[in-house]
């Protein structure tokens with residue numbers, strides 16, 4: 001039994017805390033809202049994010065960052081990408097030991113173009129960081145809490161650290177693989193949200209399954225092109241954190257990115273959609289980062305580029321799809337290389 005703290009009591013932080021608690025670990029989830037900690041501790045629920053779920057009695061919550069920082073040898077960072085720097089700042093003042101950090105967030109920071117492990121490495125005191133492991137894969141929180149079979153990957157260049165995280169989370173419902181390709185895993189997990197927004201848009205336009213398959217396939221091609229250029233292992237992108245997560249996010253009503261895209265495709269404006277979602281839609285900020293990365297690395301990313309025009313330049317979704325369909329003709333496989 002280990003002591004683990006999960007930062008963030010949203011859908012994913014709560015679901016993973018449940019996995020850890022059910023695995024017998026001494027699990028504390030930190031939330032920045034005291035009333036949410038009270039609900040979890042007294043009612044064993046988190047109605048805002050997982051309304052149907054009864055949480056394990058041995059899952060405890062706190063809104064005290066000092067308690068969160070000192071509770072455990074392992075800290076799981078489960079807040080949206082946008083919040084990571086702020087949460088690290090609060091944490092840093094209270095850290096008192098070396099900690100194994102696991103991040104489960106999926107995004108890339110616009111402008112800095114940093115991956116989450118890079119943000120953590122520069123935001124946390126080196127003397128308090130044993131390792132940073134990424135946990136990612138096709139894993140909707142709503143299905144994890146129902147014990148539906150789920151597979152994810154723990155990634156770290158230090159495979160011993162990845163295996164430690166594998167052992168913390170693995171059980172008969174939650175199967176964890178390891179991978180030493182942090183870049184590939186983080187790029188895949190972040191960029192699949194961009195393609196999922198696009199897939200929601202084509203569904204919102206009632207363009208059907210052929211269009212969805214085209215987006216998933218060509219989306220994986222552009223994610224792989226960029227990911228390999230950034231140093232990822234090409235095989236990672238055909239794995240759980242690439243193709244696997246792309247499929248589960250583009251084809252599921254559980255996906256906030258797909259749902260947001262679906263509303264955009266039906267004609268709603270972005271701000272209206274985000275106001276209505278009530279949960280993070282990581283793909284919006286990541287689309288901006290993807291657009292900037294395509295420019296920086298000189299990599300063709302047509303789906304991300306057209307989605308950027310829809311989200312930030314008021315281009316109509318139908319016009320963006322037409323632009324994708326009418327691009328210069330290409331040889332399929334050669335196009336995968338650059």
Ligand SMILES: NC(=O)C1=CN([C@@H]2O[C@H](COP(=O)(O)OP(=O)(O)OC[C@H]3O[C@@H](n4cnc5c(N)ncnc54)[C@H](OP(=O)(O)O)[C@@H]3O)[C@@H](O)[C@H]2O)C=CC1
Pocket residue numbers: 008009010011012013031032033049078079080081083086087104105106107139140141142278279280282
């Ligand atoms: N949901 C899922 O199925 C999965 C999600 N992920 C990833 O996990 C990450 C977290 O997403 P998820 O839990 O789904 O998001 P949710 O929107 O469900 O929850 C986000 C949580 O973060 C909290 N939060 C937001 N801003 C801050 C802040 N500045 N300081 C402290 N807490 C903050 C929210 O608090 P508040 O309620 O007050 O807003 C909320 O508790 C994302 O990167 C996502 O891509 C990965 C795999 C699966």
Ligand SMILES: O=C(CO)COP(=O)(O)O
Pocket residue numbers: 106137138139140141193196245248249254255256257258280281282
């Ligand atoms: O990452 C996820 C599933 O693997 C959750 O996707 P959404 O953020 O689109 O809900």
